[in-house]
Amino acid sequence: MIMSEHSGSAPAETPGSTPVTSPRQLVMVRPHLRDLPPRESIALPPGYAIRTYQPGDEQAWAEIMNTGIGSGWTAERVREELTGLPQFDPQGLFFITYEGRPVATACAWREHPEEREHGILHMVCALPEHRGHRFGYVVSLLVLWYFAERGFVDCRLLTDDWRLSAIKAYLDLGFQPVYFDDLHRQRWRAVGEKLGRALG
Numbered sequence: 001m002i003m004s005e006h007s008g009s010a011p012a013e014t015p016g017s018t019p020v021t022s023p024r025q026l027v028m029v030r031p032h033l034r035d036l037p038p039r040e041s042i043a044l045p046p047g048y049a050i051r052t053y054q055p056g057d058e059q060a061w062a063e064i065m066n067t068g069i070g071s072g073w074t075a076e077r078v079r080e081e082l083t084g085l086p087q088f089d090p091q092g093l094f095f096i097t098y099e100g101r102p103v104a105t106a107c108a109w110r111e112h113p114e115e116r117e118h119g120i121l122h123m124v125c126a127l128p129e130h131r132g133h134r135f136g137y138v139v140s141l142l143v144l145w146y147f148a149e150r151g152f153v154d155c156r157l158l159t160d161d162w163r164l165s166a167i168k169a170y171l172d173l174g175f176q177p178v179y180f181d182d183l184h185r186q187r188w189r190a191v192g193e194k195l196g197r198a199l200g
Contacts, residue, residue: 025158026187028167028175033148033155035174042138044096048103050142053093058083060095060102061123068125082123086113094142096126096135103130106139108146119147121157124166137169144173161187168195 044050061082062073082088092108104126108119121143126135147155157175159167177188177199185200192199 023158023180025160026167026184026191027156027158027178027180028170029154029156029178030144030173030175031154033144033152036144036148037141037173039145042141044138045133047098048133049097050138051095051097053083053090053095057093057095057102061093061105064102064105064125064127065123067128069123082107087111087115092143092146094139094146096130096139098130103127104135104139106136106143108143116151117153119143119152119155121155121170124157134169136166137172140169140173161191164191164194167191171195171197 042050058075058078062075062078065073065078083090083093087110089108094106094108095102096104106124107122109122110120111118121140124136124140144155155175156178157170159170177184179185179188179200187200189200
C-alpha cells in the first residue's frame with residue numbers, strides 16, 4: 001500500500017514496513033524508481049566532488065549529522081548504529097566533499113539486511129556553511145539511483161514539518177506525502193501552504 005488514509009490512531013502501512021500507529025515524523029514515499037533525473041543533471045560548484053564511504057569516515061559523518069540530525073553523534077555511535085550493522089553498504093553512503101572534506105551526505109538504508117524491494121532514504125544532511133547548493137537534492141538522487149540499479153521497487157523517508165527546503169527537494173524528486181490520518185493531512189496542508197504547493 002503506497003498512500004494510506006486512516007482516521008484517529010488506526011494503523012497504516014508504508015512500503016517495506018509492518019503496520020504502525022501514526023508516526024511522529026512525516027513520511028514520504030517515491031512509489032517507483034522509474035524516470036529518475038539523469039546523472040548528467042548533477043552539477044557541483046568548483047572544489048566539490050562526490051564519493052562513497054571510506055574506512056574511517058565515521059567521524060566525518062558524525063560531525064555532519066550533529067549539525068542537523070539530532071546531537072551526540074560520535075564515531076563510536078555511528079559504528080554501533082549505522083556502519084557496523086549488516087544492512088549498511090559502503091557503496092550506499094554518499095558524501096559530497098569540499099577540498100576532500102565530507103560536507104554533505106545521504107545513506108541508502110534498508111529495514112532488514114535481506115530487504116531487496118523497499119529502500120529508505122536516510123540521514124540527509126549538510127554542514128551549515130555548505131548549505132544553499134541543493135546538495136540534499138544531489139545526495140538524495142544518488143541514493144535513488146543506488147536503489148534503482150539494484151532492482152528496488154520504491155523508496156521512503158521520514159522528515160519533519162520544519163525542513164521545508166528538504167521537503168521541496170523530495171517533492172522535486174518525485175516523493176509523495178503519506179497521509180496516515182487527519183492530523184498528518186493537516187500537517188501536510190500547512191507545509192504545502194508554506195511551499196506554495198497543494199498538499200493534504
